[in-house]
Amino acid sequence: MLDLWFDYKDLWLSGLKVTASLTLLAILLGFVLALPIGVARARNRGLSGVLAYGYVIFFRGMPLLVLLFLVYYGAGEFSRDLRSLGLWWFFRDAYYCGLLALVLNTAAYQAEIIRGSLNGIPSSIREANAALNLTRWTAFRRVLFPIAIARALPGLGNEFILLLKATSLLAIITIFDLMGQARFIFSETFDLRAYYVAALHYLVLVLVLEWLLRRIERRNAWAA
Amino acid sequence: MELLSLLTPGPTGWGDELLIGLSMTLGLALATFPVSIMLSFLIHWARSSRRRPLRYLAQMHVSIFKSLPEILTLLIIYYQSQVVISWVADYAGLDSTLSISPFLAGLIALSLVISAYGSEVVRGALQAIGKGQVEAAQALGLSRFHCFWKVVLPQFWRHALPGLGNLWVILLKDTSLVSVIALSDLTHVAALAINTTREPFFFYLVIAAIYISLVIFSSWIQKRLERRAARGFVAGGRAHA
């Protein structure tokens, strides 16, 4: 198997880079999008609650593969309109389309995790906030948010790993991530080992990610 | 309107093909789910076994299939299992046309993946039942069989249902991946339809809507089941112990 890796060393390395960069970007952008949605879900009031609920239902309900096709080929169908809107530079690029699909998808999952941990904060904490006269903003910023994030960490960690795995679908829209390179090498050589080499890469990536997450979690000494 | 006519059943539209695709998707999910659950129990049992090799094996199963992208698992199972079957068939001098269908490959691959997660659902549910229940059964002299059958299992469903419901939804959506090994599921049919109609947005939107409806319907069923399983547990005012 090692020979197959060295024969296509450059391809594997560039695939690794694409996979890692996509995963990291999607995690970060997804989190930024998920925060307000998760908070709106937890409050579950007014228009924002309904919108957040709709968002979550929609993007959690459909397979990522379908979302990916929808964004990529769907946007292609409307290329003329997108061009006149000045958005085509974004949708033209498979990388951006793939990233967008990943972000939309993971934000829905991350939002639910954030909602869960916000709602899971025991009412006793909120009572303490009231009894100590904290303002709503202080209470959120100094108490609810840090506790929620700490409680959400294991769930978010899982989601990050799922996301890493999900990037493999992007190969289908011409992105040469790890999976894309594996498919290419396989089509060149018809050598099944190409997939095993890819599998090893993913195993290592997940191990690294898990290790990172464990390190972050361990910083919350108080949760013990 | 024009677009909708693409969905009519019969020789001029894609409605009937989509329906067949839908039944393939559902069929695969329905066939895979029970297999996954049984496998989950097995893996949980192996993981908590006293025998070290068994424990390691089960642990490895979980780590591997939780780390590999589903699509990679699928491709590897699809191609590799065929090679293995051919070897075995050749070696045993059996009918060498034995072959593994995309359906079976999908079933095996998805079962492996889902059971890796499922074993944790099983573990969580058993933990949620609590040591106290098992201890009470022991103290009352119940045999291990009765303890499992009469005390643990009835409570298991209640604790496992949310997790299992989640897994079902994951499974349902993961079936879309078998389209890449040309099983004519919903997504594959959509791709074929787009090949001739050149209406990707419309067809993928339809597919998305179907999946979303399936998921919503599933969670509705799940809620009903959960309510049923919660009978007797629901605190009528106070929730002690």
Added chain:
Amino acid sequence: PAAAETLRIGTEGAYAPFNFVTEDGSLKGFDVDIGNALCMQMQVECEWSTHEWGGIIPALNAKKFDVMVASMAITEKRQEKVRFSSPYYFNAMRFAALKELELDTATPASLEGMVIGTQSGSVAVTVLQEYFPENEIKLYPKLGEALLDMESGRLDLVLESKFSIGDWMADGTDCCAFVGEDFLMDGTIGAGIAMRLEDEKLQTRIDDALAAIIANGTYDDIRAKYFGFDIRSQPRMVSDLFEG
């Protein structure tokens, strides 16, 4: 009579006009008609199945089917993995480009900086790698997806079978046009019917049947259904075109 022998034929099903699935769910196309004619000639039952292009050779070797009639170009690399019949037509490649680019030739120089797409696992990939190493190349699971992407402007050109592209362009869109000549990859002998390496006898049978349907005119009848011109004469080689 004893139960007829069945021949399990595999194809892709997403490569119009050679093999494709219609909205009534049936498999159609030039390959399919040829395959059926061969079966008739060999007096066997045909049993068709479709497979993803990227995995179709492994599928054949994995005995998911016995014979592949899928417009596969015969190449040396492929001959290491499977056995081919004599060619049943010449599936020449040709560039198609966005009209707005106003290209009139397709050479490495004239295509500088352009994005070219093709189907992953096709011989066009090798051509592009060899003669257009500077261009950005995108690979699609299905040809249709590459063509859709050219229509939307994500690709400047697509290099693939001129028949398939032609069929697609005839079907309504006027975004694109052929540029340059058609050509074959060096060492390609045309499109062949493939089977497993060990099936030597089967190859003889298929070759004989092919010769027979060409001789009795069945082949030409089928060809005329799809193409108004000869598809069995050999086009130029790619090395001729770009190096000569």
Added chain:
Amino acid sequence: MADTRAISIQALNKYYGSFHALKNVTLTVEKGERIVICGPSGSGKSTLIRCINGLEDHQSGSLTVDGVTLSDEAAVLRQVRARAGMVFQHFNLYPHLSVLDNCTLSPTCTLRLDKATARRQAMELLSRVGMVDHAGKFPSQLSGGQQQRAAIARSLCMMPDIMLFDEPTSALDPESIGEVLDVMTDLARDGMTMVCVTHEMGFARKAADRIVFMDAGQILEINTPEAFFATPETDRARTFINQVIGH
């Protein structure tokens, strides 16, 4: 305006949905007075004490704390809560903050004390409850008794005039109960106005000025500890006393 009443409750009624949890409760607490509320489970003790600092709203009647009459306006609630500190059965410490940070969070954010002052004051009060050595620890690293003492210090850091306690010892083991009651007795001796829900009759006898006995949402009896234990007026109270200290 030299009002000597710390808390005045007039004909208070509280419903949870259709459940009548407090029925016409009337009670006055003088400044510096120590009140113990007791009664069987579900009698409304927690509900009453939570109404006093507005953690629960009420449907009718009036409630005045240190001259401020409770309403559901945010400003009024803040005034009331600034005057009345609350200690909960389950401590309700912030798990992600050290004991010291638990004590300084609200003073810095709400009272706008500067960090240094807040810390100095917190350390003083922590030493008062015997917790200086644990100031840097997280709540999860402390025993129940230590957590409750930290929670008391946290409340005191807001400089309240009145302290409310809702069964502060009932989640603790016997040894920890002792620690916490000692701190509370100490507070009582210093003249803090206190309202405690507790079943610790030893504490009630020692520290309370008056005992309020509740049942089924009503106040059945208000009496001095001596009178309450020796000659309870109602049968319900007698049964209750027997049960709580009988064994």
Added chain:
Amino acid sequence: MADTRAISIQALNKYYGSFHALKNVTLTVEKGERIVICGPSGSGKSTLIRCINGLEDHQSGSLTVDGVTLSDEAAVLRQVRARAGMVFQHFNLYPHLSVLDNCTLSPTCTLRLDKATARRQAMELLSRVGMVDHAGKFPSQLSGGQQQRAAIARSLCMMPDIMLFDEPTSALDPESIGEVLDVMTDLARDGMTMVCVTHEMGFARKAADRIVFMDAGQILEINTPEAFFATPETDRARTFINQVIGH
């Protein structure tokens, strides 16, 4: 063979990993005797009582219950458990079964009683603990005291010779504690052999024949209640008694 000893524990040692939880514990319980075990938290009380019916294994020493010497064979364990019923701090009722079904499950499955007999007997014992009216309810619909009484009835349904209690009242409110202690006192009066871990010193005084005081995995003192409370032999016991009944 007229052995008068219900339980005989000889030099029992128990480790959790490297932690020495029981150190050379020796104790004999006569038939019909009522023993109360007390001691500070973590002293090994639960561990000891759980060893007696084999919920925990031990590393050295011997343990004989009603003439059966404990080992880790399944058959031996079942014999011992048939003789010794256990009541837990958190009741451990089966939440998916009604009170009656909780009581009949093991008799029908293990003793092979027929349904009708099992139900008749269960109703009898439920009436003894005052729970007949609640036989059809699920545990979650009951108060803590009611749950614990149901759990006692469930244990009694197995016709044990010995009853073990592990802090049966410490998860309860004062009134419920009363209910449960009444039932236990009643059992004691009827001559049941009982071993109770409890902090209820009133009960100990009233019902116990001997009090066993444990600390740090050792038995420090075994004494009659009168002697134990009046003149504890060890300082540790004296401190403990002051703390538990001091306030």
